[in-house]
Amino acid sequence: MRIGVVASLVSPLREAQLGGAQAFLSDLARALAARGHAVTVFAAAGSELAGLRLVTVPAPPDAERALVRPARGTAAPAPPGLREAFARLFEAVRAEPLDAVSQHAFDAEALELAADLPGGLPVLHTLHLPPLVPAVVAAAGRTRARLVTVSRAMRAAWAAAGVGGVEVIRNGVPAFEPPAGPVRPRALIAGRVSPEKGTAVAIEAARRAGLEPLVVGGVYDRGYWERSVRLPVEPVERHRLWRLMAESAVVLMPVEWDEPFGLVAAEAQMAGCPVVGYRRGGLPEVVADGAGGYLVPPGDLDALVAAVPAALALDRRRIHRDARRRLDIRRAAAAYEAALAAP
Numbered sequence: 001m002r003i004g005v006v007a008s009l010v011s012p013l014r015e016a017q018l019g020g021a022q023a024f025l026s027d028l029a030r031a032l033a034a035r036g037h038a039v040t041v042f043a044a045a046g047s048e049l050a051g052l053r054l055v056t057v058p059a060p061p062d063a064e065r066a067l068v069r070p071a072r073g074t075a076a077p078a079p080p081g082l083r084e085a086f087a088r089l090f091e092a093v094r095a096e097p098l099d100a101v102s103q104h105a106f107d108a109e110a111l112e113l114a115a116d117l118p119g120g121l122p123v124l125h126t127l128h129l130p131p132l133v134p135a136v137v138a139a140a141g142r143t144r145a146r147l148v149t150v151s152r153a154m155r156a157a158w159a160a161a162g163v164g165g166v167e168v169i170r171n172g173v174p175a176f177e178p179p180a181g182p183v184r185p186r187a188l189i190a191g192r193v194s195p196e197k198g199t200a201v202a203i204e205a206a207r208r209a210g211l212e213p214l215v216v217g218g219v220y221d222r223g224y225w226e227r228s229v230r231l232p233v234e235p236v237e238r239h240r241l242w243r244l245m246a247e248s249a250v251v252l253m254p255v256e257w258d259e260p261f262g263l264v265a266a267e268a269q270m271a272g273c274p275v276v277g278y279r280r281g282g283l284p285e286v287v288a289d290g291a292g293g294y295l296v297p298p299g300d301l302d303a304l305v306a307a308v309p310a311a312l313a314l315d316r317r318r319i320h321r322d323a324r325r326r327l328d329i330r331r332a333a334a335a336y337e338a339a340l341a342a343p
Helices: 020-034 082-095 108-116 134-142 152-160 199-208 222-229 238-247 263-270 301-312 316-327 329-341
Strands: 002-006 038-044 053-057 100-103 123-127 146-149 184-190 212-216 248-253 275-278 293-296
Touching: 002 020, 002 082, 020 038, 020 263, 020 329, 038 082, 053 082, 082 108, 100 108, 100 329, 108 123, 108 134, 123 329, 146 152, 184 199, 184 238, 184 263, 199 212, 199 222, 199 248, 199 301, 212 238, 238 248, 238 263, 248 263, 248 301, 263 275, 263 293, 263 316, 275 301, 293 301
Parallel strands: 002 038, 002 100, 038 053, 100 123, 123 146, 184 212, 184 248, 248 275, 275 293
Antiparallel strands: none
């Protein structure tokens, strides 16, 4: 098949991604290409993904204003020019001889403009976030295209918001062998730095558990970092992230929202590193409690700290083997292939 993969325009795609949805989109495109499909990724100008064919369009300079900020419950109003940029993006999609479109932008404009693609071209929209933005919920409710989301928890959330018929295709991560090396007394805290990710709570839990906290990712909320984090933070390329995970004693995820999936948890387990976090959203579908780590009641910091020694005792080789069985991106790619090929 000739498959178009559509990304949001709110940020370019990079090897060191801003968030899990962007990382998954890149991994999925590569996995579909590895299955023999001709894949084209449509994204914002400035995107750079090795080994993938990209078609890019300029986005407004302040497009990142439209990023959804779950701690605030919504996104800022779309900046002027964003709809026009999406219109240019879908003009580029129409210009390509495609057999199907896998659409991943969590923007009302993307859901609406995809409806104007040539008749008969299958479009599959992936809802990577909960129903936080009223305009996106309304657009999802109106579309006649197929909708999927990334966990049973998210399907229930969308159903509660009045959007039914949403299917589930869980995310996955590339399978890799954990790099050899010593495990350090360190707790890795990976992902965007923002209140809903519980970065500050994770730092406190690491210190109480006697581990050095290491934060990697992008600063999503500068004010939160200045108030509550105040540790060096930088985004890292995926292979370096996986090495850090393989070398860390534990990955901490005390999320303070209903995590749609938890790509960091999947990557950590693929690296053989146990995960300790709060039992919220899609995380119980990603972390096999007692096998890939431990999840504790949300908000219970004492339980979070107490779970760390038990996680450190888990067999890291077993964690890796189980992740390869459950969380390999190739499983997700096969499911997307079937969905895109369906009449």
